[in-house]
Amino acid sequence: MDLSVRLGALELPYPTLMGSGCYGSGEEYSPLVDMRGLGGIVLKSVTRQPRLGNPTPRLVQTPAGMLNAIGLQNPGIDWYLEHDVAKFAMRPCKMIGSVAGFSVDDYAYVTERLAARDEISAIELNISCPNVASEGETFACDPQLTARVVSAARSMTGKPLIVKLSPNVTNIGAIACEAEAAGADALAVINTVRGMSIDVATWQPRLGNVTGGLSGPAIRPIAVLAVYEVARAVKIPIVGQGGIETIADALEFFLAGATAISIGTANFTDPRIPLRIVEGLTEYLTQRGLNSIADLTGKANRGFANPFQYEGDEG
Amino acid sequence: MPTTESFAAVHATTVLDRTELAPGVILLGFYAPQLVRVTRPGQFVMAVPPAGERCATALGIYEAQDERASILFFVCGPRTRELAQVGVGEHLAITGPLGNGFDLSGGARNVAVVAGGVGIASVLLPAKAALAGGARVRLYYGARTEVLLVEREKFAAAGCEVLCATDDGSFGERGYVTELLARTRDVPDLILACGPSPMLRAADAVAEHIGVRAQLSLEETFACGVGGCWGCVVPLDRASAQAPAFPGPAAGGSDVVFARICKEGPVFWSDELRW
Numbered sequence: 001m002d003l004s005v006r007l008g009a010l011e012l013p014y015p016t017l018m019g020s021g022c023y024g025s026g027e028e029y030s031p032l033v034d035m036r037g038l039g040g041i042v043l044k045s046v047t048r049q050p051r052l053g054n055p056t057p058r059l060v061q062t063p064a065g066m067l068n069a070i071g072l073q074n075p076g077i078d079w080y081l082e083h084d085v086a087k088f089a090m091r092p093c094k095m096i097g098s099v100a101g102f103s104v105d106d107y108a109y110v111t112e113r114l115a116a117r118d119e120i121s122a123i124e125l126n127i128s129c130p131n132v133a134s135e136g137e138t139f140a141c142d143p144q145l146t147a148r149v150v151s152a153a154r155s156m157t158g159k160p161l162i163v164k165l166s167p168n169v170t171n172i173g174a175i176a177c178e179a180e181a182a183g184a185d186a187l188a189v190i191n192t193v194r195g196m197s198i199d200v201a202t203w204q205p206r207l208g209n210v211t212g213g214l215s216g217p218a219i220r221p222i223a224v225l226a227v228y229e230v231a232r233a234v235k236i237p238i239v240g241q242g243g244i245e246t247i248a249d250a251l252e253f254f255l256a257g258a259t260a261i262s263i264g265t266a267n268f269t270d271p272r273i274p275l276r277i278v279e280g281l282t283e284y285l286t287q288r289g290l291n292s293i294a295d296l297t298g299k300a301n302r303g304f305a306n307p308f309q310y311e312g313d314e315g
Numbered sequence: 316m317p318t319t320e321s322f323a324a325v326h327a328t329t330v331l332d333r334t335e336l337a338p339g340v341i342l343l344g345f346y347a348p349q350l351v352r353v354t355r356p357g358q359f360v361m362a363v364p365p366a367g368e369r370c371a372t373a374l375g376i377y378e379a380q381d382e383r384a385s386i387l388f389f390v391c392g393p394r395t396r397e398l399a400q401v402g403v404g405e406h407l408a409i410t411g412p413l414g415n416g417f418d419l420s421g422g423a424r425n426v427a428v429v430a431g432g433v434g435i436a437s438v439l440l441p442a443k444a445a446l447a448g449g450a451r452v453r454l455y456y457g458a459r460t461e462v463l464l465v466e467r468e469k470f471a472a473a474g475c476e477v478l479c480a481t482d483d484g485s486f487g488e489r490g491y492v493t494e495l496l497a498r499t500r501d502v503p504d505l506i507l508a509c510g511p512s513p514m515l516r517a518a519d520a521v522a523e524h525i526g527v528r529a530q531l532s533l534e535e536t537f538a539c540g541v542g543g544c545w546g547c548v549v550p551l552d553r554a555s556a557q558a559p560a561f562p563g564p565a566a567g568g569s570d571v572v573f574a575r576i577c578k579e580g581p582v583f584w585s586d587e588l589r590w
């Protein structure tokens with residue numbers, strides 16, 4: 001069974017990416033997983049300057065998920081290019097660089113330098129970061145800022161550009177349209193959902209950073225809806241992500257409109273889950289007499305009954 | 316704690332025995348011959364129960380002999396509650412061994428092993444290794460109350476001298492185990508410690524006071540357990556051999572880096588921690 005998919009010019013043998021920040025540089029998981037069975041690894045985000053990251057605790061377990069606030073700890077692009085990137089050539093799957101920043105220029109600068117390396121097959125823009133120039137507003141939460149960041153990165157590379165959208169917005173479809181118009185080749189939907197947890201024994205927030213990003217099965221329905229909405233708004237492919245643990249979860253995302261999926265938090269429970277999902281997809285497509293992932297993508301996406309009924313769903 | 320090659324793998328194990336050592340204190344033995352062969356003292360595993368939310372829990376490897384390894388834990392939250400439900404004959408997914416263990420290569424002759432509460436779970440293998448290396452080993456073991464001083468006979472049977480302290484004075488000395496260590500006239504040449512953070516900080520202070528180097532096995536919430544997520548960091552002197560190999564922020568100009576407890580640790584030299 002051919003499970004290959006394309007995200008712009010990026011060809012993946014399997015539709016399974018490992019989520020940024022969950023899989024380190026790939027080296028950490030190499031003793032545990034046969035990486036030939038992975039579609040690709042989205043690397044941990046890198047920034048212009050080195051970052052120490054957030055104070056601990058950086059992780060909190062929550063019902064059906066977890067909160068994290070790592071704070072983009074990374075060595076900075078100079079050190080990264082000099083010491084880390086060459087090692088990526090050894091991995092038997094596609095390596096996708098992840099770029100984060102705090103200004104439009106940061107994204108352009110880091111994208112240009114990282115995308116120039118042969119070891120990197122594509123770039124994911126992690127735009128869920130605060131923009132220093134506009135009082136810390138998150139790039140991904142503002143259509144114009146999203147457009148500017150994506151345009152700036154687009155002008156620096158011809159390699160496939162995946163833009164990771166935040167669910168912490170009112171209209172994710174509108175942001176998706178801006179990213180597409182600005183030159184994105186694909187959209188990763190969704191990043192983590194903002195959240196917090198308070199220790200009632202100490203009356204203190206549990207995370208050192210106070211707030212964090214919620215991931216895991218707890219956010220899956222939020223993510224499925226976001227993929228569904230984005231798929232109606234854009235023509236470029238979508239990488240669906242948010243709490244995928246099983247083949248059934250993966251199918252939901254494809255049916256909602258995803259071309260590929262990304263697995264993050266589930267690797268923490270069992271690093272073989274991505275391989276099992278590929279096996280499950282082969283079996284499923286065979287049983288159903290289908291030929292490819294494209295036979296699933298968006299097949300449940302028939303719009304909303306009517307806007308008034310949709311509003312009422314929340315009640 | 317020299318970083319050595321990782322022999323970690325995902326093992327589908329079967330539970331061989333389950334003992335409730337005290338109310339809420341569980342010892343689970345499981346069949347894992349491959350894990351046993353490559354385990355070094357002080358390493359840990361990520362254990363995933365077959366039912367429930369199936370979250371991975373990081374636990375020190377308590378015993379590893381022949382074909383059986385074991386974990387020992389206190390039921391204290393949703394993850395350990397699920398683990399406590401696993402019965403004999405059931406399956407337990409175990410990823411490991413992970414991390415770098417205790418370093419006994421220095422040839423210490425008189426080793427103080429300090430354990431607080433569930434910290435006992437990570438110190439049996441290093442105590443036995445030190446004994447096997449010809450060292451004299453004294454276990455300083457503290458808990459809230461006598462019933463929680465589990466497995467102390469096992470350490471005695473292995474050849475350790477066992478000194479206990481309890482918060483309520485129900486067994487051994489009343490007070491903290493680190494106070495016992497601070498008062499000792501039998502000054503060790505190496506301290507190995509595992510327990511709650513306040514105890515480890517106290518052990519760190521005692522070690523500095525009596526002029527003995529200490530290795531501390533730290534705990535923090537882990538997500539991945541293999542170094543992939545950078546969630547479990549601790550501030551470490553940049554000059555440490557265990558410091559991750561990249562510079563910290565240039566702007567800070569600091570001599571401190573964040574090391575991953577799961578990957579660079581969980582055991583660190585106390586005089587290299589900057590916590």
